[in-house]
Amino acid sequence: xxxxxxxxxxxxxxxxxxxxxxxxxxxxxxxxxxxxxxxxxxxxxxxxxxxxxxxxxxxxxxxxxxxxxxxxxxxxxxxxxxxxxxxxxxxxxxxxxxxxxxxxxxxxxxxxxxxxxxxxxxxxxxxxxxxxxxxxxxxxxxxxxxxxxxxxxxxxxxxxxxxxxxxxxxxxxxxxxxxxxxxxxxxxxxxxxxxxxxxxxxxxxxxxxxxxxxxxxxxxxxxxxxxxxxxxxxxxxxxxxxxxxxxxxxxxxxxxxxxxxxxxxxxxxxxxxxxxxxxxxxxxxxxxxxxxxxxxxxxxxxxxxxxxxxxxxxxxxxxxxxxxxxxxxxxxxxxxxxxxxxxxxxxxxxxxxxxxxxxxxxxxxxxxxxxxxxxxxxxxxxxxxxxxxxxxxxxxxxxxxxxxxxxxxxxxxxxxxxxxxxxxxxxxxxx
Numbered sequence: 001x002x003x004x005x006x007x008x009x010x011x012x013x014x015x016x017x018x019x020x021x022x023x024x025x026x027x028x029x030x031x032x033x034x035x036x037x038x039x040x041x042x043x044x045x046x047x048x049x050x051x052x053x054x055x056x057x058x059x060x061x062x063x064x065x066x067x068x069x070x071x072x073x074x075x076x077x078x079x080x081x082x083x084x085x086x087x088x089x090x091x092x093x094x095x096x097x098x099x100x101x102x103x104x105x106x107x108x109x110x111x112x113x114x115x116x117x118x119x120x121x122x123x124x125x126x127x128x129x130x131x132x133x134x135x136x137x138x139x140x141x142x143x144x145x146x147x148x149x150x151x152x153x154x155x156x157x158x159x160x161x162x163x164x165x166x167x168x169x170x171x172x173x174x175x176x177x178x179x180x181x182x183x184x185x186x187x188x189x190x191x192x193x194x195x196x197x198x199x200x201x202x203x204x205x206x207x208x209x210x211x212x213x214x215x216x217x218x219x220x221x222x223x224x225x226x227x228x229x230x231x232x233x234x235x236x237x238x239x240x241x242x243x244x245x246x247x248x249x250x251x252x253x254x255x256x257x258x259x260x261x262x263x264x265x266x267x268x269x270x271x272x273x274x275x276x277x278x279x280x281x282x283x284x285x286x287x288x289x290x291x292x293x294x295x296x297x298x299x300x301x302x303x304x305x306x307x308x309x310x311x312x313x314x315x316x317x318x319x320x321x322x323x324x325x326x327x328x329x330x331x332x333x334x335x336x337x338x339x340x341x342x343x344x345x346x347x348x349x350x351x352x353x354x355x356x357x358x359x360x361x362x363x364x365x366x367x368x369x370x371x372x373x374x375x376x377x378x379x380x381x382x383x384x385x386x387x388x389x390x391x392x393x394x395x396x397x398x399x400x401x402x403x404x405x406x407x408x409x410x411x412x413x414x415x416x417x418x419x420x421x422x423x424x425x426x427x428x429x430x431x
């Protein structure tokens with residue numbers, strides 16, 4: 001009997017039921033799209049921000065301490081403390097190894113030019129190929145971590161090419177001062193030896209780097225007699241925004257309880273990743289680049305808040321639409337409902353039938369809305385982040401619960417009308 005009544009309503013009021021299903025589908029699609037994007041947006045935003053620089057700096061512990069005490073700038077050295085280049089692959093052996101997406105070492109030195117000027121030369125990796133102990137292959141270097149640099153002439157130095165160890169890149173200001181062009185031979189004199197190199201590219205970094213040279217790490221190590229030594233390492237890692245636990249751990253991990261320590265250590269906080277880097281690389285001190293790390297957290301929180309607001313507003317709109325449509329449907333069926341009450345049907349039974357009809361319609365609309373919403377999420381991902389959004393199974397019960405609440409909330413005015421409906425008033429006359 002129940003299903004006959006439901007089929008009758010779906011057939012005779014198919015226009016309103018389709019509108020209810022459509023309204024629910026719109027709410028479900030927006031909720032599905034926003035929730036999938038929100039749950040996946042952390043890595044997407046972090047990946048986008050990684051193109052603008054590293055969020056972790058690793059230095060020798062001794063030089064890091066002295067720099068803090070004496071407020072030494074980036075271009076000054078207080079001692080000859082270095083990290084070992086051979087230890088750098090250990091960065092990809094920590095607990096959060098897969099969150100480290102790129103890293104590159106630096107070794108700074110003063111070199112003399114034929115013009116008599118002494119300039120800062122920075123040895124680094126460009127697209128250095130690593131075969132890691134884990135079996136993973138990685139191309140790491142400054143070419144991807146400084147992707148915003150404008151290569152005005154030539155191209156990025158390519159370490160895979162033959163003879164790349166004797167090539168350099170120069171900043172636009174330095175190249176203009178010395179009158180260099182791509183392909184020129186430059187004689188560099190270091191503290192240990194001198195070498196003729198070829199200029200392969202001219203870059204515009206928009207900062208102090210434009211008055212310097214960037215060269216393969218091996219070249220600067222050879223010129224200055226510092227084989228296997230690096231002065232610092234920049235690390236680009238995917239991190240979780242800091243909370244109170246992360247801030248307490250950053251101050252003193254030893255002060256945490258065993259449970260808090262385990263939670264912190266097994267969460268991708270920037271402080272936890274720094275701590276694990278220090279465990280992996282002997283004599284190192286890792287610290288977060290706070291401007292970048294804090295910006296990541298702030299941008300992520302605001303983006304997620306915006307998506308939550310859009311979801312809430314869409315569901316409120318869906319609830320209002322459902323309320324109007326269901327109320328109109330009940331008003332059209334007032335005589336039918338009055339007759340049911342007159343022959344002895346209870347309010348609970350009539351209310352149950354109406355709710356089953358609405359929930360059945362909501363099920364159809366929410367299923368359609370879920371798949372439309374997931375397509376909407378993919379559109380956002382491909383348009384904004386140039387990558388697909390991962391389908392989160394946990395979104396399904398969340399959307400189902402939200403649609404159920406919205407449907408029930410939208411049905412409340414109609415249910416109140418049913419409960420207040422008097423058979424004598426409805427059936428008397430033409431009402």
